[in-house]
Amino acid sequence: MGERYYNERMERIDRKELLELQNRRFRATVKHAYENVQYYKKAMDEKGVKPEDIKGVEDISKLPFTTKQTLRDNYPFGMMAVPKDEIVEIHATSGTTGQPTLGLYTVNDIEVWSEVSARSLTMSGLTKQDIFQITPSFGMFTGGFGFYHGARKIGAFIVPAGAGFSKRQIQYMIDFGTTMVCAVVSYILRLTETAHEMGIDPAKDTQVRKGVFGSEIWTEEMKKKISKAWEMDVYDIYGFTELCGPGVANDCKYHEGLHVWEDHFLIEVIDPKTGEQLGPEEEGELVFTTLTKEAMPLLRYRSRDLAKVIDSIECDCGRTHRRITPIRGRLDDMIKVRGVGVWPSAVEQTIMKYPEIGMEYQIQVTRKEALDYLKILVESKEKMDEFRKRELADKLSEELHNVLMIKPEVEVLDPMTLPRQEVGKAKRVIDNRQVQHT
CATH class of the missing domain: 3.40.50.12780 (ANL, N-terminal domain)
Incomplete structure (x- = not known):
């Protein structure tokens, strides 16, 4: 045609x-x-x-x-x-x-x-x-x-x-x-x-x-x-x-x-x-x-x-x-964690390569005792046992470390655990720090 x-x-x-x-x-x-x-x-x-x-x-x-x-x-x-x-x-x-x-x-x-x-x-x-x-x-x-x-x-x-x-x-x-x-x-x-x-x-x-x-x-x-x-x-x-x-x-x-x-x-x-x-x-x-x-x-x-x-x-x-x-x-999306610029698109690009991972994810940033911590929550496509979850989380954490230049904690959740958005845009990044980096 x-x-x-x-x-x-x-x-x-x-x-x-x-x-x-x-x-x-x-x-x-x-x-x-x-x-x-x-x-x-x-x-x-x-x-x-x-x-x-x-x-x-x-x-x-x-x-x-x-x-x-x-x-x-x-x-x-x-x-x-x-x-x-x-x-x-x-x-x-x-x-x-x-x-x-x-x-x-x-x-x-x-x-x-x-x-x-x-x-x-x-x-x-x-x-x-x-x-x-x-x-x-x-x-x-x-x-x-x-x-x-x-x-x-x-x-x-x-x-x-x-x-x-x-x-x-x-x-x-x-x-x-x-x-x-x-x-x-x-x-x-x-x-x-x-x-x-x-x-x-x-x-x-x-x-x-x-x-x-x-x-x-x-x-x-x-x-x-x-x-x-x-x-x-x-x-x-x-x-x-x-x-x-x-x-x-x-x-x-x-x-x-x-x-x-x-x-x-x-x-x-x-x-x-x-x-x-x-x-x-x-x-x-x-x-x-x-x-x-x-x-x-x-x-x-x-x-x-x-x-x-x-x-x-x-x-x-x-x-x-x-x-x-x-x-x-x-330009407004990049978040700084311990001085490193983290792009949400780089996170998505990495985790979506894995067929075991579903389509929803969340990026969380917290601060404890003056240090920033990055955590990535993902859902498995199908239910997994805890050993398989930890194994996959470790693998993702290592690959994200290579991509982002900072090592995040990764947690693999059961399907349908993260909140869904019926109307409007998804909120992928949750920044819980009280003081924002400049």
Whole structure:
């Protein structure tokens, strides 16, 4: 079967034509932001930059950065660039680490979001013939709406299940013949377990053979476990509230990076400490500039996500938009234990290699008598005797020591021991220290 596209002309656009389009849209966005958002006018004036100084994307480093704190400082409408009566929708982050950050949308912003989501879902295999079950919530979180907007464009049969009620979700899959599902990463793990609790084998007793997941960091090892459990082709979708939610980037069927829709988003990679731009294949912080956003244009928005831009433009799928590697982690995610930086993704990557280990785990950090201690809780896939548990825990501890450069205590628990998340993102790291490291 040939490659499917939602908008073949734009997805396979000639790179020279794409650059000309980016330059036009970039100049217009900078002018729009400068003239309508006080923060950008002040920040650009302080740098001595006027909109007319921006000739093309090569001038992007002349512009100020925007951060999550910028958005919080201007909450709720300080970053709005259109009259309020042109706003038709608002979304927000959870705000669990501070003031929520907002995403504002005009009619055209919703149209653009629908377009990039439709491209991403088509790339993930969604067709008009599919029955598509949407499990993220329909609320201030962008997840459910992003998938909905895109699936409506494609014309798929939508099951807008929303978040939670896992047994009902599985029953819907069976009753309606769901063929494709989308979810927060940790929730597809919960659905996998729920199906088995109900005596249902997802690979044999459902028709779900395609899935697109995001909103959390996940590793290749985790993807393989999910794919095997459902006999499903697994896709990775990227986005966040401040840009437009799911649909900013997605991997194609070759799974060699996520294509970023460069006609709507400029992407940079910077050194998170110095702010200097990095080249292809150099890992750093992803920075985005919107090219078509009306309600809330963003210039050089620092995502805090770590990845690389892949050097090669060529992709066997035929799309000409550059790719990024899967997100390795968030700058906010790294935890320091006895001076050593520990990435949760490195823990997951290691433990998911073991077929005896289930899909749930937890990282605990405690402090006793001024010393930090790292403990990893994992579940066995099936019940084990205590001797086998200790043997596996010792093996995991040694391998994690080699990966993390600090030796954790590992405890292997019985299946279904750790808490599950029905709605929202999983809490993998529990830091019980009273005083945080800087």
